[in-house]
Amino acid sequence: MPDQPVLVAIDIGTTKVCVLIGELTARGGVDVIGIGQAPSDGLRKGVVIDIDRTVQSVANAVEAAERLSGLKVRSAFVGISGSHIGSQNSRGMIAVSGHRHDVSRDDTLRAIEAARAVTIPNTREILHVIPRGYVVDGQEGVRDPIGMSAVRLEVETHIVTASSTSVQNLSKCVQRAGVEIDELVLAPLATAESVLTEEDRELGVVLADIGGDTTDVAIFQDGSISHCATIPMGGRSVTADLGIVLRVTPDVAESVKFKYGSAVPLEVDPDEVLQVTSIGEDTAHGVTRRHIAEIVESRANEIFGFVAKEIEAAGATNRLQAGLVLTGGGSGLTGATRAARDQLGMSARVVAPTGLGGLVDRVSTPPYAAASGLLLWGARNWPTEDERAGGRALEGVGDRLGKIFKRAPGPVHGPPARPAKVVDGQGARRERPREPGQDPRTPAPVPARRGTAARSACAITAWHRQPLKLRSIVPATN
Structure with a gap:
């Protein structure tokens, strides 16, 4: 059994x-101990x-990671992207409560909730509500208003939405593969965790994750995300x-692309x-x-x-001093940076x-940027042992999520408490990894959960939809 949560x-x-399995270290890092990969046959443009094919693809990748780590996957942080993703900025305003008018x-939380009250079609749902900055009695650029004297508090947020049916179908595929979802995370947000620096976000940067059918774009300004699109x-x-x-054939075309292709014709021998x-x-030409x-x-x-149109839509033209960061499998195309x-x-x-630590030699390439970022996202969102033991899951998880968005002006705070369970990530039952040939849609038994009953405060990004279930793995028997 691992000594640290997984x-x-x-x-x-x-x-x-x-699929990546990571063990949290005593110093707060993440060591990769399991890696699994399988062809994806059931998605098109992120949808x-x-x-059935998607379920099988997820199950195959999970099995490979389980075999390498010797652990049984129980739940996971899952990335989501696609052309159905949308985003908008919103502002919420409230009167500060309390006789001393000190911001609490x-x-x-009330200001963020006010910002979240936007009108969206009933076919869509909110994935993330990300505070970008606060305004205290007209004073803009406040990063953390708590403790400040004020009469009026405003918050600027970035709201990410998704198609409800796309969310439901993706969730269904993961769950039918025998894995429960800790949290659905917008893929470019997760990718940013693994490829962008603090300085990039502060100076202004556009991230482009070039995948197979889609390119995820996220724009960061003044330390926080301001726009995203697919x-x-x-x-x-x-x-x-x-x-x-x-x-x-597609296989031949793919081989030609990477062996002989270039995005800059002038650099190629004519x-x-x-x-x-x-x-x-029958004959070659x-x-x-x-x-x-x-x-x-x-x-x-x-x-x-x-990508240029998305930069213009975000009002970020000539404002991104850190330029463009390319990642993902498609970024390996010869001449891509010159063309960009x-x-x-x-x-x-x-x-x-x-x-990341551990098996980094196998995941330190652009195609693993999103998966690596999901591990880092989960690690920063994980309650510490003291927080779990002290029953401070609500406060602790919220504080750790604040670190995820520490580039944003001010910490991310969670919603009011709601019933949920938070556990140490090690489960309570020994099980063997899924056997080859076993129906991946057969859900595995859920281990008993320990910990305090408190609503996860990580969830200003997902609290309205489902609680965060921190129970990623249980140890496998030999």
């Missing part, structure tokens, strides 16, 4: 499902289109273009010729590498053009995830 991250992409934690194009869009023009056999033909690069460049420019610089007129760099 948590699990599941990143469900359009090309692969990645579930085949539940309850006042900040572009319905990614690495497979480039592959599809090559397949159509060259008339080759005289280099490749021999390609098209579908339905010559294609210049420059022509391949021109095909790649066209789609890359289109993707970065959409030319399109956006700003610096661009590819960044791999950092901040």
Whole structure:
């Protein structure tokens, strides 16, 4: 049995499902002890289109991580993205209560709740409510108003919404794979945890996670997120273009893309010729590498053009001093940073995830940025042993979530207390990992939960929908 709590991250992409199991260290870090990956067959542009295939993909990735770690996955932090994601900024205002007019934690909660009272269609739901800054009696830029004298308190927030059916279908797939959900986390928010620095967020930065079918975009200004969106194009869009023009299979097109493709045709030898056999033909024909690069460049420019539109929509043009950070599997395309610089007129760099220990040699590449970020998100949100033992789960989890958004002006505070259970993440039952061939939709028995009954305060991002269930794994028997 591990000495420290263990948590699990599941990143469900359009090309692969990645599962990471991490053990919290005594110093507050996370050591990766389990890694699982499986092809993703049931998603398109971040949305579930085949539940059974998605369930099987999740189950296969979970099984691989269980075998490596020797632990049984019980629940996980799950990333969510897709073109159905939307966001908006909102402001809430309240009169400060109390005879001394000192701002209290309850006042900040009421202000956040007022900001959350936005009108959205009944087909959508709120994923996250992220405080960006406070205004105290007209004084803007206040990071933490608690204890300040005031008559009126305002809060600026960023609200992330999602399609209710997309949320339900993704949740259903994870649960049918035998895993309960600790929290659904917007994927680019999680990715930012592993690839962005404090300085990036303060100076202003745009993050672009290029996946298979989509590119997740998140813009940070003044230390906090100000805009997020999903572009319905990614690495497979480039592959599809090559397949159509060259008339080759997707596998051949993918190989050509990474071996010979470039987003900057001028950097490619115009005289280099490749021999390609098209579908339905017996003999190969010559294609210049420059022509391949021109095909790649066209789609890359289109993707970065959409990124530019998101920057403009956020009102961040010429305000992002830290430039563009590229990550995700599609960021490995040759010439991607040069193409981005030319399109956006700003610096661009590819960044791999950092901040984890353990099996880092296997996860310190851009394709693992979202999964790594989910582990870091969960770790910063995890109550300490003292907080659990002292029955301070509500306060403790809220404080730890505040660290997640410590770039934001002021801490993130949770909602009023509601019944829930918080446990130490080690479960209470020994079980073997799922056997090969076992129906992944058969839910595993839920271990008994220990700890104080208190509503998780991490949940200014998810409290309205479901409590956070901190019970990621139970040890497996030999």
